[in-house]
Amino acid sequence: MRYESPSTITDAVTLLADEPGMTRVLAGGTDVLVQLRSGMAEPDLVVDIKRINGIYDIAEEAGGYRVGAAVSGAMLDEHAGVKAAWPGIVEAACLVGSTQVHARATLCGNLCNASPAADTVPPMIAAGAIVRIHGPNGDREIPVEQVATGPGKTSLGKGEMIGSVFLPSRPERSGDAYLRFIPRTEMDIAVVGAAVSLSLDGDTIADARVSLGAVAPTALLLEEGAAALIGSTADDAALEKLAALASAACNPINDKRGTIEFRTDVAGVLAKRATKIAFSRAKGAA
């Protein structure tokens, strides 16, 4: 295995594109090193992107924030602006693993690892976040929900890497939230995750996006569930409708972490609970 730590995105892309064997991009490393250690992956080249200029930046852009690929959960948590705008995303980033993992793990890494249970993916999908991909054929941008294509699989091509994720601006009276179910209070992989982002017109939900994690091969964008919320005041009827739609949308598996039945039931419960938090945040933000 070769280890390289280029100082520009262009160099990183060239290294990744030119390597004929298996490559891994090393950002926070909290997944890549586990793969190395277990023998699950034996890359020929690891490209450490943390020495790329600007890769740790959190920059204001068009009323939103562009978050560099090496920005850790802890750095997001220390950024007042991002935390105020997208508390659900920041909370999700600080749910991934331990304090020690928050210090390293990144949004883009969580996304590229393509686990169906990735905590930060549902809230990024709910937020309408866009990733910027750099590759041998230039740059492109796609919504977060188009990155993972299945467990451990992404739509990134040979030589491509994500350089940043853009968290868009949002109207006044908006709020988001992410909740996950785990058996312990910390340190587990999500058995179910639910993220809701919404904006209010008065006390009525004017716009909403709902995303579920760990209940299908990739995180789900729940358009029908969002539609059930829009026009409501997050009242019980709307929440029950959302819960039913969330459960219906699940396509989970039985595994060591949970049963199909459990995941399906709890997806509805968490969708409701996350909506309530997002709703109260939106009201409080006014």
Add this chain to the structure above:
Amino acid sequence: MQIHVATKINGDETEYLCDPDETLLDVLRDRLGLTGAKEGCGTGDCGACTVTLDGRAVCSCLVLGAEAQGREIGTVEGIAQGEKLHPLQRKMLEHAALQCGICTPGILVAAKNLLEKNPDPTETEVRFWLAGNLCRCTGYDKIIRAIMDAAAEMRGEAA
């Protein structure tokens, strides 16, 4: 081919050669003789290998040795000042907050890092900060009390 790394460990300029796929934990333990950081899992799930990297607590099993180039590492061996124990070390002993002691180095590094950022944490904040530091012996009770007590002492409050 091995990689040459120049870094700073517990304030000391240090150089080493490591394999590209070698973890910082293995470098510390097997190349530098700093065996205070322990391998409990090798997957970032137990915290026994906790060190600081540029001031943040990390699992050294999830860092490549090569990544330490030009950075600053802090390990349990660097917590005491000469023969003077850090208040956290002293309180861990006074509260009998360790039984076997294998998790203790990681807990000390993580707790010290917490108190540098938050000198007055609540019990809940301490518990969540340390959620990645597994202890199988104590049930955490005396560890939490020791850290709260050390924090109070460091703030100048009577224990």
Add this chain to the structure above:
Amino acid sequence: MAFDEYDSENRIFNAVGTRPVRPDGIDKVTGRAMFGADMSAPGMLWGAVLRSPHAHARIKSINTSKAEALSQVKGVVTRADFNADADEQDVLDNCMAGEKVLYDGHALAAVAATSRRAAEKALRLIEVEYEVLPHVTDVDEAMQPSAPVLRDVGGDESVPDGLSKNVMSMCEFGHGDIEKGFAEADLVMEKSFKTAAAHQGYIEPHACLASLGADGRGELWVCTQGHFYIRNLCADIIGIDSTQLRVVASEIGGGFGGKTTVFIEPLALALSRKTNRPVKIMMNRSEVFRATGPTSSTSMDIKIGMKKDGTMTAGLAVNRFQGGAYPGAPVDMGAMCSFACYALENVSSVGYDVICNRPKQAAYRAPGSPMAAFAVESVIDMMCQELDLDPVEVRLKNASKEGTKASYGPRWPRIGLIETLEAAKNHPQYSAPLGPNQGRGIACGFWFNHGGETSVSLALSQDGTVALSVGTPDIGGSRASMCLMAAEELGIPYEKVRTTVVDTASLGYNDVSHGSRVTYASGLATIKAARDAKQKLCGRAAKIWGIPEDAVVWEDGMAKPAGHNAGQHEPLSFAELCGDMGQTGGPISGHFEATPEGAGVSFATHLVDAEVDPETGATRVTRYTVCQDAGKAIHPSYVEGQFQGGAAQGIGWALNEEYVYGEDGRLQNAGFLDYRIPVASDLPMIDCEIVEVPNPGHPYGVRGVGETSIVPPLAAIANAVSRAAGVRMTELPMSPPRILKALKDQDG
């Protein structure tokens, strides 16, 4: 004074009962303490172990030539490199498979190479041809006559007809007439229970450094609970004389019973012998889960009869424990513990020892008792609910006490169960109000405790200080307790005693640090060795004074003439006598070697408040109190530590910990990510009430405390959760999916 007195009732203690800093403390907070993996040697190689991916398979061939061809590889061993005539054939087979692999993770070859990663990579070049066989991992399935059979020999003559050859033995305890007892009851309740296998979960993986010459002489550095015992096992398995192997116990990063046997140690020795270089092996976490001993998974049926006033009239327990691929599940101990807390006239407890395709179980803190208590204490709780009785009062009414007959045979000496129940009843938690979705559980537990072979040596130094050598590895602060007991007995400050866990060449045989025996047995031995030393000091005083030895007594830390006839002599202090040793007859050491038989049993009562989220099945333990009889707490902080640690492990076992096997017989959760031990944010503070009912079998009244603390939690938490959720939970762990399903099934 007499040199053999047991005066714990009236003695006023000076050192004992205080809470000094442990002698190994500074090493452990500065990173200096040397654990199993922390030792290295010049020229050292690293070993790695090839493990079976199959639950059950015949090994048709192993080809190691490609691995051996690597330049970094210096040696490979397989079963042929071990002692075919070893006495401990099961231990050998578990360390290194012979004809068959019997579980996922079973070792079948080991490599020594110049680095750990090189050794691991070399494993992938070893070619093994398997004939995969049908497997079974569930205890109830393994007992069926149609189950795949692990060993053709089958069980012994105690096994009833009609059961699988996987049932190795049956045991039965009890007395009276249970049918008569059930007939006398107003309420008879029967229920079945299951518990999953739980791992000890020590944070330090097994690690050792071996150096062995072709002449059969060698050294072994290892994290173990019993270096004398594993010396004997290793010598047997690799075919050398036991005393030619010197074993040094490193600091040990947790054991809980799981480090009382060998796994990698004989492999490292064999590799060292073959390569003529020191070899270090350190398991990774996955290996720890796959190949070292968890405890048994169990299936149990309980039937209890009770009168309306809460008097228990009869109890029946049928316990089925699987112990992995070899006989030895702790079902006999489970069966003995089932009803130990209660004075029953009619009682029967039966046990079946079953093998299946899982790793060989190893002891885990009070082996067998937590599961047995879970089942029995759950049924008692159900009956309390049914008859509307207070669960503490019912237990007080039936509690075992001095003079009643234990369900497994003996009459109880002085015991403290009632005192622990009273402590629980009087604890503020017992009367505190509960919130919505909360429930309170209570349960009692029992553990035998153990004496075991014990040898200590206590050497006096000219400056009046003491070097105490013990042979029981310190797994929870025992060096502090030994220092306290030596200081107490000699009347010198705690700091003047240094306790060392010495190697196997330095003392006679010492049984393992298990059975909650160290503070009891090594403590007793320390006290007796100190008394031996004092007697010798009296002899020196007699010599100095020119009077008979029996005219000298030891009082207040000094030798004094015994009465007027002995003459007028200024008392001689401990330090003065030590200073003069060289002139009065030479060095003085106190010794004690014996197998003390007076280990006092210990009982506990635990109180738990738990909250259940009815929509997700998530459980949170909100409050916890341990009331346990310690006999006499030598170092109360470490007694509390044992109470709290046992409770925390019990919480994990009750709620989340389990071995999950796939259809393929492979372990699905061989890591701390999915084998979920409690983290700091999962637990409340754990309150401790140390009850002290002295053990008449120890000079200071000590009872072992390490194991009893894990006996009540499974039941106490199940009772709390069942009351909080409004549905009885009969299978552990009570994971959220199980609780949610139970709630839905009840509604449905």
